Amino acid sequence: MDRNRRRSRAAITVAAVGALVTGVVVSLATTANAATTLGASAAEKGRYFGTAVAAYKLSDSTYSTILNREFNMVTPENEMKWDATEPSQNSFSYGSADQIVARAQQQGMRVRGHALAWHSQQPGWVNNLSGTALRNAMLNHVTQVATYYKGKIYAWDVVNEAFADGSTGARRDSNLQRTGNDWIEAAFRAARAADPGAKLCYNDYNTDGQNAKSNAVYAMVQDFKSRGVPIDCVGFQSHFNPQSPVPSDYQANLQRFANLGVDVQITELDIEGSGTAQANNFRTVTQACLNVSRCTGITVWGIRDSDSWRASGTPLLFDGNGTKKAAYDAVLQALNGGNPTSPSPSNPSSPSPSNPSSPSPSQSNPNPGTGGCTATVSINQWQGGFVATVRVTAGSSGTNSWSVRLTLPSGATISNAWNADRSASSGAVTFTNVSYNGKINAGQFTEFGFQSSGTAGTLTPTCTAA
Numbered sequence: 085m086d087r088n089r090r091r092s093r094a095a096i097t098v099a100a101v102g103a104l105v106t107g108v109v110v111s112l113a114t115t116a117n118a119a120t121t122l123g124a125s126a127a128e129k130g131r132y133f134g135t136a137v138a139a140y141k142l143s144d145s146t147y148s149t150i151l152n153r154e155f156n157m158v159t160p161e162n163e164m165k166w167d168a169t170e171p172s173q174n175s176f177s178y179g180s181a182d183q184i185v186a187r188a189q190q191q192g193m194r195v196r197g198h199a200l201a202w203h204s205q206q207p208g209w210v211n212n213l214s215g216t217a218l219r220n221a222m223l224n225h226v227t228q229v230a231t232y233y234k235g236k237i238y239a240w241d242v243v244n245e246a247f248a249d250g251s252t253g254a255r256r257d258s259n260l261q262r263t264g265n266d267w268i269e270a271a272f273r274a275a276r277a278a279d280p281g282a283k284l285c286y287n288d289y290n291t292d293g294q295n296a297k298s299n300a301v302y303a304m305v306q307d308f309k310s311r312g313v314p315i316d317c318v319g320f321q322s323h324f325n326p327q328s329p330v331p332s333d334y335q336a337n338l339q340r341f342a343n344l345g346v347d348v349q350i351t352e353l354d355i356e357g358s359g360t361a362q363a364n365n366f367r368t369v370t371q372a373c374l375n376v377s378r379c380t381g382i383t384v385w386g387i388r389d390s391d392s393w394r395a396s397g398t399p400l401l402f403d404g405n406g407t408k409k410a411a412y413d414a415v416l417q418a419l420n421g422g423n424p425t426s427p428s429p430s431n432p433s434s435p436s437p438s439n440p441s442s443p444s445p446s447q448s449n450p451n452p453g454t455g456g457c458t459a460t461v462s463i464n465q466w467q468g469g470f471v472a473t474v475r476v477t478a479g480s481s482g483t484n485s486w487s488v489r490l491t492l493p494s495g496a497t498i499s500n501a502w503n504a505d506r507s508a509s510s511g512a513v514t515f516t517n518v519s520y521n522g523k524i525n526a527g528q529f530t531e532f533g534f535q536s537s538g539t540a541g542t543l544t545p546t547c548t549a550a
């Protein structure tokens with residue numbers, strides 16, 4: 085009896101060791117493998133991979149399956165524009181945009197807000213206004229929408245397409261421009277006051293290489309930084325076709341903006357074409373972002389070719405059936421390869437140090453942790469709240485999953501987290517990986533973040549890997 089029991093216990097032990105050994109083998113095999121989705125691969129490089137989303141397509145199962153699987157950032161394609169969110173003056177309508185935000189939150193994706201102030205897609209009532217009345221209506225719009233979505237938006241396109249095409253380098257003539265040249269900075273200040281945790285971007289097209297238009301945007305950003313106007317990022321739409329190809333100085337142009345002290349983002353990428361030529365163009369753009377440390381992510385302007393605003397040019401990564409194209413493989417390969425420059429985890433720009441109400445010392449607290457990963461945290465603190473960005477770096481064995489524990493000071497309550505699940509909203513909180521970022525190869529890292537009320541103080545994260 086005794087003997088039998090001992091024998092069966094020994095058998096269990098052997099089985100357990102066997103399982104353990106198998107587990108190790110599996111884990112080594114998996115960590116050696118490259119990430120298999122755009123979002124997971126970008127996350128390994130400290131970046132996001134996003135898409136424009138149309139609310140009415142969320143019920144399309146092919147569309148939704150690809151969205152949930154591949155992307156970790158979404159931009160509402162039309163649902164946050166002025167005509168959609170304020171159809172009559174001071175009466176706001178958020179239903180469609182909310183559907184997209186809800187999906188994003190459910191899936192652990194972040195949201196780029198698009199766009200607060202733009203000459204296009206304005207509601208009809210705006211046409212009846214000019215001068216101070218229009219300026220005030222615009223500022224009210226920015227304040228109301230940014231306040232409504234406070235804490236839920238990674239970055240806002242605060243102002244979209246405000247410069248003219250061609251060689252003049254002038255502002256685009258528009259009803260908003262006619263309210264006075266300072267309309268852009270007024271919009272940025274209103275957005276900062278409404279949601280100090282969101283990065284604030286200027287977004288435009290035909291600014292993807294160095295030219296008169298991008299030079300004019302560059303001068304504006306330089307001026308804003310020197311005068312303390314809050315701006316954190318510049319979006320490069322990157323709509324390309326044979327008439328408007330990827331410029332040869334695309335990366336250099338991203339880099340010169342980054343050197344001004346702003347993040348750069350590729351915000352509406354699509355490239356007309358097919359086959360290898362199209363794939364190579366997508367590869368070039370992806371590699372350019374990886375090569376620029378402050379290029380924080382790439383968003384494509386739709387999922388399938390048939391979802392595109394210019395579907396006939398088949399400019400996206402999936403065909404009309406939802407099948408991956410050569411362009412998809414090229415992007416994934418680029419994301420998985422090379423030795424990109426890591427984006428800094430202690431991004432001092434959000435909220436910007438130029439925001440007088442937000443002294444934003446960023447801090448990094450390396451902690452050796454246990455079990456094969458380390459975590460460091462950087463904080464952007466402002467009056468009454470902060471955003472924490474946590475970088476998880478795998479040790480020599482890589483990880484299959486990880487968790488990070490830290491203790492928030494009293495008075496700090498988390499309103500929103502991305503790229504991780506959390507066990508609580510205050511006090512001692514354990515963050516665990518989500519489905520797409522548990523696997524980190526040896527020496528690689530991923531990042532997650534959260535927004536909280538209160539004062540961060542010194543946060544000391546402890547990382548545990550499995």
Ligand code: G2I
Pocket residue numbers: 161162204205244289321352393
């Ligand atoms: O034009 C491409 C993009 C250029 N940069 C700014 C983006 O906001 C812009 O997006 C496009 C959307 O992809 C289109 O979907 O903006 C267009 C309007 O400027 C959007 O087109 C509109 C149609 O013009 C409307 O007739 C239609 O009701 O889409 C609406 C919703 O399907």
